[in-house]
Amino acid sequence: KKLSQKVIKDTKDKITLIEANLDDQTGEGLGYVMQKLMNAGAYDVFFTPIQMKKDRPATKITVLGNISDQLLLIKIILKETSTIGVRYQHWHRVVMQRRFEKVTTDYGEIKIKIATYGNVEKKIPEYIDCAQIAHRKNISFINVYQSAIIAAQHLN
Template sequence: MLEAQLDDMTGEGLGYTMERLLSAGALDVFYTPVYMKKNRPGTLVTVLASIESADRCEEILLVETTTLGVRRSHWSRKILERKFVFADTPYGKIKVKQAFMENRMLHQAPEYEDVARAAREHKVPFQEIFQSAMK
């Protein structure tokens, strides 16, 4: 995990930085509003990256943002097994991601892009397609 706190970046600059980080292999990038010294509002940039992409992501943070330093910590995580199935709906096939632990399905959710595409094509609400895929 890489982190940097910023109190002098524009939203446009942060958006560009996120694009660069994700293109460099970051697994996730997110921003958290924080208060910094002298009560200045700021942004905490958090980057989750593999060991292989961490150096590239760290360099992007140092070059593309106004930070003077980046904190780095090593975390581990447990990942659920994932598989994809297709739900037949009145709006076409929708890809559904399922998450398993020891052969027990814990979660499932329709893929955003498939739901959004079908909602646009059929001119129906996103939630209608989402719920149809969940059935």
């Protein structure tokens, strides 16, 4: 089960953030390694466009993960990218508590993530549910997403 789909009750933790600069790797290979890292349990992986010396356009890869997975994630980066070194740090996090409800829209059932922190509350339709319905029924993703927001208005 992915982190973003788990019920979360604590509101504080610590994570590892791992980075490497890549100027001798192709974009194709980077799409591949993002998938590898997500499959290995990384909380998140993202790319930032950077500009390195000698007129080189390059990509910074950033991986967020559980501290106990740090070595595993570093090894994947060293194996699957052209970098010969990675840097990392621990970061603190504040996270909202999360639970899930289902709502019924004209188009079908959609899961709603309800996130709370103090008196802040947010209701976020699950991307995958909206995307699957939109695809199957040939309506626009925006329409499905908005119908989920409408259906979720009386949830609490």
